Amino acid sequence: MKPLRPALLVGIAVVSGVLSWAGAKLWDSLGDLPGVPAAAPVVLAVVAVVLLAAAVSIRARLRAQRDREPDAKGVDPLSAARAVVLGQASALVAALAVGVYGGAGVFLLSQLDQPARKAQAVTAGFTVLAGIAVIAAALWLQHICRLPEDHDDDPTAPAAR
Template identity: 65%
Template sequence: MQKLRLRVLAGIFLVAGVLAWAGARLWDAYGRLPSVPVAAPVVFFALAALLLATALSTRSRLRAQRERRPEAEGVNPLQTARAVVLGQASALVAAVVAGLYGGMGVFLLTRLDEPARRDQAVYAGLTVLAGAAVVAVAFFLEHVCKLPEDHDDDTPHPAS
């Protein structure tokens, strides 16, 4: 499994943003631009909270296991791998959606004289922030679930 790369996510965000900005300009020239849903930032903040709860729970269980506490619950490696994959997939989707709403928000900044457009620009901005929160929590979850490095291969063995 490969680690998340911030450059890749930023590239996805920028490409989606530019395409959304161009699409919003084109759509607005030929008709009425669809509105930004109020639920978009709510869903992404809820996803960030879910990923954060998973990361904190896994971190505390791993810490209890390392400290060999008698009440420590075991950590299922497959469940941990699934959590990491969920975090990575969520980060990729958040980068795309935040880019789309970011591009749309940039276009809406030119139309702030209408109250409805102003509200939509705020919702788009909140969605970008929520997408950034999902990406940040996905990186944290990946860090929590990272396996310790194996340093035995790098150290020379003393001659016996």
């Protein structure tokens, strides 16, 4: 499994943000732009907390296992891989959400004179922050679950006998 690169997530957020801003501008010129759902930042914040809890738990178990503490509960490799996959999928969706709500939020900033638009812009801002929290937690979880470097392909490494 390859690690998820932050540049990919930034690219997804930027492209979806530009498309979202253009779509919001077009939609608003044709009719009434739909509102930003109030549940969006809450859902992303819950996902960030779940990923953070998984990362803290796996990190503590790995440290206990490394320090050879008695009664240390090891980390099942398959469970760690599943956690990383969940984190990577969450980060990709969060990058998309950051872009979509960021683009819509930038468009809504031009209409702050309307109270409803101001509330929607604030909600979009909180959604962007929660999405960034998901991305940060997912990348940290991925970092914790990485395998030690394999030096089998290194020609300067001493050969195993």
